Amino acid sequence: MGTTLSSVSIFTTESIDESYGIFRSFSKDWQTLLPPKEPKDFMTLQRDTRKLSKSISAPVLLFGMFDSDEILLEVYIAGKCISRINPYIKNKGVFNIPSLFGYPNSGYKRRLSNIISCSDAELLTELLEEYLGVSLLIFPEVLKENPELLRKIRSEEKYNAYQAEEKKLRGKNANVRIKLMETIPGKLFRKRFMDTSQLAPSYFLFGFDSPESQHFKGNLRAVRFNHGRLEPVEESDIPRVSFTDQTDEIFKFAESYPRVSVIMSDSSPISFRGKQLYMPQGYYPFAFNSQGQLLISNLINGIMVMDSEGKVIAKCSMKGCPMAYSDDYILTSGNTSEYAYVYVPGECLRIYRLEYGEST
Numbered sequence: 001m002g003t004t005l006s007s008v009s010i011f012t013t014e015s016i017d018e019s020y021g022i023f024r025s026f027s028k029d030w031q032t033l034l035p036p037k038e039p040k041d042f043m044t045l046q047r048d049t050r051k052l053s054k055s056i057s058a059p060v061l062l063f064g065m066f067d068s069d070e071i072l073l074e075v076y077i078a079g080k081c082i083s084r085i086n087p088y089i090k091n092k093g094v095f096n097i098p099s100l101f102g103y104p105n106s107g108y109k110r111r112l113s114n115i116i117s118c119s120d121a122e123l124l125t126e127l128l129e130e131y132l133g134v135s136l137l138i139f140p141e142v143l144k145e146n147p148e149l150l151r152k153i154r155s156e157e158k159y160n161a162y163q164a165e166e167k168k169l170r171g172k173n174a175n176v177r178i179k180l181m182e183t184i185p186g187k188l189f190r191k192r193f194m195d196t197s198q199l200a201p202s203y204f205l206f207g208f209d210s211p212e213s214q215h216f217k218g219n220l221r222a223v224r225f226n227h228g229r230l231e232p233v234e235e236s237d238i239p240r241v242s243f244t245d246q247t248d249e250i251f252k253f254a255e256s257y258p259r260v261s262v263i264m265s266d267s268s269p270i271s272f273r274g275k276q277l278y279m280p281q282g283y284y285p286f287a288f289n290s291q292g293q294l295l296i297s298n299l300i301n302g303i304m305v306m307d308s309e310g311k312v313i314a315k316c317s318m319k320g321c322p323m324a325y326s327d328d329y330i331l332t333s334g335n336t337s338e339y340a341y342v343y344v345p346g347e348c349l350r351i352y353r354l355e356y357g358e359s360t
Contacts, residue, residue, distance in 0.1 A: 004066050006042055007138050008033040008049055011101050012058035020052055026150040029102065030134040034143070042066075046074070054079040059100045063128075063136040070281055071121050073128065073136075075100060085116055087281050101132055111159065114166075119280035119312075123162065130158045169315045175356060176293070176305045176314035181228060181329070182351040185209045187337040187344070188323055189220065200239040202324050206230060206349075214343040228329035228351055251285045260284055271308035278310060287325035289354055295330075297322045303330070320350050328354040 009032045010016060016023040016031050023031040040048070042064050053060040053076035060076045075083035075097065083093040083100065094116065098108040115131060118124040129136050133154035142149050167173050186209030190198040199205070202225050207218035222235035250268055255261035260279040264272040269292040279285065283296040283304060293313070294306040299321045305314040320332030334347040 005137050005139070006045055006062070006064040007136055008045065008052070009061045009063075009134050009136075010056055010058050011061065012056070014058075016056070020055070026147065027134045027152045032135065032138065032150075035138055035140060042072075049074070049076055050079055050081070053077055061132070061134070063125075065121060065125060065137060069121055069278075071125055071128075091116070111156075114163065115159065118162065119283070121281065126158055127162060130155055166315070169312065170317075174314040174316075176289075176291075176316070177355045178303065178316035178318055178330070178352050179355055180318075180350060181353050184230070184349040184351070185347070186349060187218070187340075187347055188331075188333045188349060189338055189341070192220065193217075193341050197240040197242050200241055202226070202326065203233065203238045204230075204323070205235070208341070208343045208347070211343055211345075218341060218343070225324040225326055225329075225331045227327045228353060230331075230349075250288075269308070275308065275310075277306070280304065280312065286322050289325075290328050291356060295322075295325065318350070318352055323349075330354070 008021075009030050010023065011029060012031055013025075013029055014031075021036070022034045024034055025031050045064075046062060049060055049062045062072075062074045062076065064072045066072075070087045071085070072087075073083075073085040074081050075093075077100075081092070083096045085091055085094060094112065095109045097112060099105055112131065115124065115127045118127060125136055129152050131154070133152050135150040135152050138150065171177065186206055188204040188206055190204060192205065199222075204223055204225070205220040206223045207213055207220035209219070213219040222233050222238060223230040224233045224238075225231075250265050252263040252265060253260060254263050254276055260283070261276055262279065262285050263276045264274060266273055269288055271292065272288075272294065277294075279296055282298045283302075284299065286295045286297045286303070289295055289305070292308075294308075296304045296306055301317060301319060303316045303318055303322065304312050305316070307313050318330070318332060320334055321337075322330055323333050323337070324331040330352045332350045332352070334344070334349075336342075336344050336347055337349075
C-alpha cells in the first residue's frame with residue numbers, strides 16, 4: 001500500500017487558538033494542524049475543516065493523498081468549499097487558488113493548470129507544495145525526528161524540471177506523435193437500437209451524418225475501420241458478439257480503485273505478457289501499436305504511450321473517444337456516439353495516425 005495521509009493548513013501569520021487543534025508554523029505564512037493522537041477519517045476531517053473555516057478569517061486548505069495514487073485538495077472560506085481539485089468530481093474554482101494564497105492576479109494560473117494535469121499523484125503533491133509553499137504531507141516520523149524537513153519555500157525548481165520532462169513527451173519533441181488525417185461528420189454505433197448483441201470489434205454502424213439522415217433513422221450503414229479508412233461492408237456478414245463476451249479480451253482488469261490495474265494476457269506483445277501494470281489516473285488500456293507499446297486513453301482527449309515497465313514515454317492530444325485501432329491509425333468519435341440515436345450538429349469522427357522517430 002502507498003501513502004495515505006491528510007493535512008489541514010491555514011494561510012495566515014496569526015496563531016490559532018488551541019481549541020481548534022494544535023497548529024504549528026513550518027513554512028512562511030502558514031499554520032499547519034499537527035496530526036491528532038487518534039487519526040480521523042477523511043470525511044470527518046472534511047466536516048471539521050468546514051466548521052473551522054467558519055471561525056477563521058483566512059483560507060483553510062484541506063489535502064489528502066490516498067494509497068499514493070490520488071489526491072484531493074479543497075479550499076474553504078466561511079464554511080464553503082470555494083476551490084477543489086478532485087479526480088472523481090469536476091474541479092471547482094481552481095483559478096481562485098493563486099490569489100487566495102498570495103499570488104498576483106495574473107501570471108500564475110497557467111502554471112497551476114500545468115501542475116494539476118500531472119498524472120503522478122506523488123509528483124503532483126511535490127509540485128503543489130512548491131507552488132503553495134507549504135508541506136501537504138505531515139509524516140509523523142518526520143515531525144518527531146526532523147521537523148525542519150516540513151519547511152517549504154515557494155520556488156519553480158521542481159516545476160521547471162517537470163516541464164522540461166513533459167516537453168520530451170509531447171508534440172514535435174516526442175518519439176511518438178499523432179497527426180489528424182481526416183474529420184468525418186457523423187456518429188458510430190456498435191448495434192442498432194434495441195439490439196441484444198453488438199458488432200464484432202472494428203465494425204460499426206455509421207450514420208446521423210446530416211440533418212436529413214434523421215428522417216431515415218440515421219441512415220445507418222455498416223463499415224469496418226481498416227488501415228485508416230472506413231470501408232463499407234455488408235451488415236449481414238459481420239460477426240456478432242454478446243455484451244459479456246470477453247473471448248478476445250487482451251486486458252484483464254485486476255483493480256479499478258484507486259487506479260486501474262491491468263494484467264496483460266498471452267496475446268499481448270512478449271515484453272508485456274503476464275505483467276500487471278498500473279494506469280495513470282483517469283487512463284485505461286486501449287491497444288498495442290506497431291512498435292509493441294501500449295496505448296492508453298482517458299476516453300476524452302488524450303492518448304499516452306507506455307512501455308512494458310509501465311513508464312509513460314509519450315503524451316498525445318486528440319479529440320474524441322478512441323473507438324478502434326488499425327495499423328497505427330486511431331478512430332475517435334464524439335461523446336454522443338453509441339448512445340444517442342439522433343442527429344447532433346457538429347458531431348464528427350476523426351482519424352489519426354501515429355508517427356515515430358525524430359520529427360522532420
